[in-house]
Every structure is written in C-alpha cells, then in structure tokens.
Amino acid sequence: MDARSLADAPKPACHLIRPESTYEGKQGLSYFAGIAAETVGSSGICMHLLTMPPGARAKAHMHENHETAIYVLSGEVHTWYGGRLEHHIVVKAGDLFYIPAGVPHLPANLSGAPSSAVIARTDPNEQESVVLLPELDALVA
Numbered sequence: 001m002d003a004r005s006l007a008d009a010p011k012p013a014c015h016l017i018r019p020e021s022t023y024e025g026k027q028g029l030s031y032f033a034g035i036a037a038e039t040v041g042s043s044g045i046c047m048h049l050l051t052m053p054p055g056a057r058a059k060a061h062m063h064e065n066h067e068t069a070i071y072v073l074s075g076e077v078h079t080w081y082g083g084r085l086e087h088h089i090v091v092k093a094g095d096l097f098y099i100p101a102g103v104p105h106l107p108a109n110l111s112g113a114p115s116s117a118v119i120a121r122t123d124p125n126e127q128e129s130v131v132l133l134p135e136l137d138a139l140v141a
Contacts, residue, residue, distance in 0.1 A: 015040040019049045026130045027058040037124040047120040052077060057108035060085065060136035066123035068099040075115025081105040085139045091117075104133050106140050 017039060019032035033039055034048040052075070076092040081103055091097045093115075099105055101122075109115045123129040 023126065026127055026132055027061050029056060029058050031119075031126075033126075036126045038126055042124040044124055045120060045122060046124050046126060047118065048126070049116065050119055051114050051116040052107070052109040053114050054109055054112050057140075058106055060104055060106040060133040060140070062102055062104045062131050062133060063099070063121060063123060063129040064131050065101050066121050066129045067101050068122075069120045070097040070099070071095075071118045072097070073116040073118065075109065075113050076111055077107045077115050077117070078110050079105055079107045080140050085136050104136055106136065108140070 015035075017034055019034055021033045022030045023033055025031050029050060029052065032049040032051070034046070035042055036046045036048070037043065070091065072091050072093050072095050074093050076090055078088065078090050079097070081087050081089070081099065083104060085104060085106055089097070121129070
C-alpha cells in the first residue's frame with residue numbers, strides 16, 4: 001500500500017455504549033446491549049451487562065468455540081457446569097468467573113435480590129456461539 005491509499009483507508013473509531021436497550025438471549029435472559037459486532041463492529045470480543053432478577057434461570061447452554069469471563073457486580077448466582085452439569089459454584093459480588101469454550105453451564109439467581117454482572121466473551125457476536133442444551137435443563141431442579 002502506498003501512502004495515499006493508507007490515508008484513504010477507513011480509520012478505526014472508538015465507540016461509547018450506554019447500556020439502555022436490551023435484547024432477549026437464546027439462553028432465556030434479557031441482556032443490556034453492549035460491545036459486540038452488531039453494535040460497534042468489534043471483531044474479537046463481546047461484552048454485555050446482565051441483571052438477573054430473583055428467581056431467574058437461564059437455559060442450559062454452552063458457547064461452542066468461545067471463552068467467557070464474568071465479573072459479578074452485585075448479588076450472587078448459582079452456576080451448574082460440566083458435561084452433565086455435575087459441578088456447582090456460587091459466584092458472588094466481587095468474584096470473577098471463567099467458563100472455557102464448550103463447557104455446558106446453567107446459571108440461576110436463587111436469592112431474593114437482583115444480581116448484576118459484566119460478561120465478556122471472545123465471540124464478537126451477541127448470540128452466534130450460543131448452543132442450547134435442552135437435554136440438560138431437567139438436571140437442575
């Protein structure tokens with residue numbers, strides 16, 4: 001590329017997102033729209049805010065080829081994970097939780113208060129890598 005074609009090439013731009021609009025995820029939860037290919041044109045990361053009301057429960061699912069990192073801002077969420085959802089952990093405010101690619105999981109807010117978290121995934125698309133696992137849903141009462 002010569003200097004002139006470099007000057008004419010589109011320039012990357014920074015974007016400010018205020019999480020005001022929501023979308024319904026395949027997992028059965030409502031997410032605040034954040035950083036994604038759909039909103040800012042990201043190519044390697046997706047980051048959203050999720051608030052789970054008391055009693056909310058996601059559908060069993062996994063993100064086939066993408067890792068997930070979660071930082072819990074408030075409240076607590078029970079998460080079952082593993083091939084048969086045989087593992088259980090309670091993730092609380094201030095905790096960071098990592099889910100490797102391809103690991104089935106099912107989060108639920110069993111408390112009487114909302115729980116909010118920042119969720120980042122290596123998939124830049126909001127829902128592309130979500131694979132629902134309905135055969136696992138009944139494994140968690």
